[in-house]
Amino acid sequence: MILLTLDWAFIIEKLILIAIVVSASLVIAMYATYAERKVAAVMQDRRGPNRAGPFGLLQPLADGMKLFFKEEIIPNSSNKFLFIMGPALAMLTAMMTSAVVPWGNKLEIFGTTVSLQIADINIGILYVFGVVSLGVYGIMIGGWASNNKFSLLAALRGASQVISYELAMGLSLIALLMMTGSLSLKTIVEEQMKGGWGGILGWNIWYQPLGFLIFFVCAMAECNRAPFDLPEAESELNMGYHQEYSSMKLGFYLFSEYINMFISCAIITTLFFGGYDMPFIDESSMSVNMAALIGIVAFMAKIFFFIFVFMWIRWTLPRFRYDQLMNLGWKGLIPLALANMLITGAVILARQGF
Amino acid sequence: MSTSEILFWFLSVLALFSAIMVLVSKNPIHSVLWLIVVFFAISGHYLLLNAQFLAIVNIIVYAGAIMVLFLFVIMLMNLNKETEPSRNIWMKFSGVISGGLLLWIFVSATRSAGEIVGKTAMIKEGSIGLIENLGKVLFTQYALPFEISSVLFLSAMVGAVVIGKKQ
Numbered sequence: 302m303i304l305l306t307l308d309w310a311f312i313i314e315k316l317i318l319i320a321i322v323v324s325a326s327l328v329i330a331m332y333a334t335y336a337e338r339k340v341a342a343v344m345q346d347r348r349g350p351n352r353a354g355p356f357g358l359l360q361p362l363a364d365g366m367k368l369f370f371k372e373e374i375i376p377n378s379s380n381k382f383l384f385i386m387g388p389a390l391a392m393l394t395a396m397m398t399s400a401v402v403p404w405g406n407k408l409e410i411f412g413t414t415v416s417l418q419i420a421d422i423n424i425g426i427l428y429v430f431g432v433v434s435l436g437v438y439g440i441m442i443g444g445w446a447s448n449n450k451f452s453l454l455a456a457l458r459g460a461s462q463v464i465s466y467e468l469a470m471g472l473s474l475i476a477l478l479m480m481t482g483s484l485s486l487k488t489i490v491e492e493q494m495k496g497g498w499g500g501i502l503g504w505n506i507w508y509q510p511l512g513f514l515i516f517f518v519c520a521m522a523e524c525n526r527a528p529f530d531l532p533e534a535e536s537e538l539n540m541g542y543h544q545e546y547s548s549m550k551l552g553f554y555l556f557s558e559y560i561n562m563f564i565s566c567a568i569i570t571t572l573f574f575g576g577y578d579m580p581f582i583d584e585s586s587m588s589v590n591m592a593a594l595i596g597i598v599a600f601m602a603k604i605f606f607f608i609f610v611f612m613w614i615r616w617t618l619p620r621f622r623y624d625q626l627m628n629l630g631w632k633g634l635i636p637l638a639l640a641n642m643l644i645t646g647a648v649i650l651a652r653q654g655f
Numbered sequence: 656m657s658t659s660e661i662l663f664w665f666l667s668v669l670a671l672f673s674a675i676m677v678l679v680s681k682n683p684i685h686s687v688l689w690l691i692v693v694f695f696a697i698s699g700h701y702l703l704l705n706a707q708f709l710a711i712v713n714i715i716v717y718a719g720a721i722m723v724l725f726l727f728v729i730m731l732m733n734l735n736k737e738t739e740p741s742r743n744i745w746m747k748f749s750g751v752i753s754g755g756l757l758l759w760i761f762v763s764a765t766r767s768a769g770e771i772v773g774k775t776a777m778i779k780e781g782s783i784g785l786i787e788n789l790g791k792v793l794f795t796q797y798a799l800p801f802e803i804s805s806v807l808f809l810s811a812m813v814g815a816v817v818i819g820k821k822q
Contacts, residue, residue: 383684424786427711434719438691441723445684445730453730460723467719484786 318419322399330559331361333608337559340612368552376545380446387443388546388553394436395557398564401425403487405577405596409589417593418487425486426478429568430471433523437463439557440525440532444542455542458623459532463523465630470519472638473512476645477505477572486568490576504575511641513573515634520565522630525558527615531623566607567600574603659703666703670696683729687722694718706784 335350335357342349350357375381405417422428437460444456481489489505496503506513522529533541543554570576577596587595621629673692680686694717701710782788793801 380684383688422707424707424711427708427715431711431714431719434715434723437719437723438726441726441730442688445726457727457730460727464720464723 314413314415315419318415318417319400322404322419323396326396326399326560326563327556329563330556331365333559333563334364334555335361336608337612337615340609341616344613344616365552368549371548373550374545374547376447376449378448379545380448383442383446384545385550387439387446388543388550388557389439390442391436391439391557392553392560394432394439395560395564397432398429398568401428401486402564402567402571403490403576404600405593407589408593414589417597421485421487424484426474426484426489426572430467433463433470434467436523436561439554440542443546443554447542447545449545451539452542452544455532455544459525459542462525462529462531462626462630465627466519466522466529466634469515469630469634469638470523472635472642473515473519474572476512476638476642477509479642479645479649480505480508486571486576490571490578493575494578500575500578501580504573504578506573509573509641509645511637512645513569515638515641516572517569518629518634520569521611521614522626524561524565524611526562526611528618528620529626530620531626562608562611563604566604566611569607570600570603576600662699663703666696666699670700684726687725687729690725691718691722694722701784704784705782708786708789709784 338360339349339357341347350360353359353363375384400419401422403418403421407417408415440459440463441456444452444459447453477489478484481492483489483492493503493505494500525532533543543551546554577600579595579599582595585592670693673689673696676689677686677693680689694713698710698713698718701707701713783792
């Protein structure tokens with residue numbers, strides 16, 4: 302099947318993988334909204350959604366249906382094309398990051414080996430940064446195109462927050478990259494699987510605790526999650542950058558936030574917690590498919606734990622004030638990340654014996 | 656036509672079309688957005704030339720940071736039809752002449768560059784754009800210029816802070 306010098310079997314394999322990853326992240330994001338409300342309910346001593354289906358499990362479907370059937374309003378004074386492009390961009394950039402995450406090792410189906418990573422490019426982590434830096438446009442274009450002062454202010458807040466925290470995020474990762482010596486996420490995971498005590502001691506969290514902390518805080522700020530949810534601070538800005546949006550366009554903005562959260566948890570797990578490495582189990586002694594399945598389960602379990610931590614933090618900490626947010630980013634995290642980088646460099650140099 | 660040739664022509668047409676749209680569009684926001692499309696097309700060219708690092712850095716730095724700042728400034732300026740200054744005919748005339756002269760210089764410089772006449776870019780070949788090789792070259796052969804340019808950036812940053820503090 303060679304047409305136009307393309308390997309069509311390869312393309313079909315990748316398309317199926319992309320479809321699976323995209324629909325899986327959509328479903329997980331959908332149930333993250335349910336989990337969020339349940340977690341909030343537990344924290345506040347309430348019951349949470351319990352009307353639609355058993356334990357309220359159909360609640361996300363009901364919410365989605367409601368958003369789809371609501372009236373679609375495009376303000377007269379808005380820029381129509383950009384108004385529609387805003388949520389589309391937000392959704393697109395949220396999805397694109399999943400391309401470089403290694404979801405598992407590899408499967409063997411009908412004698413062909415299928416890698417469970419859509420693209421293993423040698424600039425993997427830089428690609429993530431590129432897509433994250435484009436994520437600002439969804440917020441900015443949406444906020445500006447609504448032609449509303451509150452939306453514009455919220456969009457500017459959001460953009461400056463994302464740009465500021467991107468710096469600290471990048472600097473915190475440089476230390477980790479100096480240790481692994483590779484930008485490919487797959488290589489980073491494989492390096493971590495070699496450690497002692499069932500593989501756990503190889504995880505980067507033990508070597509880069511400060512880097513992890515900085516990366517975690519920045520990831521939370523990049524996702525616009527509380528306590529960093531200034532772009533959508535209801536009490537200050539009516540509703541935030543999506544004030545003029547209704548129906549599924551609003552749904553896309555809200556949904557992209559949950560997808561972002563899922564993908565950032567996946568990246569945190571990949572970088573610092575061994576990715577699809579299941580501790581205390583020797584993957585090489587099992588069949589390839591079994592090992593891959595166990596890997597996916599372990600990866601998902603770690604991701605869900607971090608999603609829970611994100612929610613836990615949201616429902617326990619109050620929102621930052623804007624100047625506090627900027628001070629934390631520029632005067633707190635960036636110097637810390639620089640110091641972390643210097644220490645890591647010095648240690649690596651000392652172990653090599655100068 | 657091979658796949659990479661099709662990609663090359665598609666990216667070239669995209670880059671030129673959006674570059675023209677940057678100049679033609681009346682709304683400055685649209686200009687900025689078209690400029691972002693230009694950067695994407697150029698990054699695509701870098702990818703075809705096997706320079707992945709350059710491609711992604713082009714997107715991170717230009718599309719992701721500098722263009723966001725452009726958008727910031729333009730969104731905060733209140734650009735309405737009424738406040739737009741009317742340009743007189745002489746301004747337009749001189750603009751056309753100086754722009755045309757610049758284009759003339761570009762075209763003649765490209766035509767006189769003998770070593771690129773009649774050659775096409777080698778697609779998917781060479782490894783200088785890969786991150787390992789680029790890093791090695793930057794930190795060995797070009798270490799001094801690299802450090803000097805970083806000092807330049809630092810001084811620019813300090814200058815921006817000093818200007819910002821005065822008000």
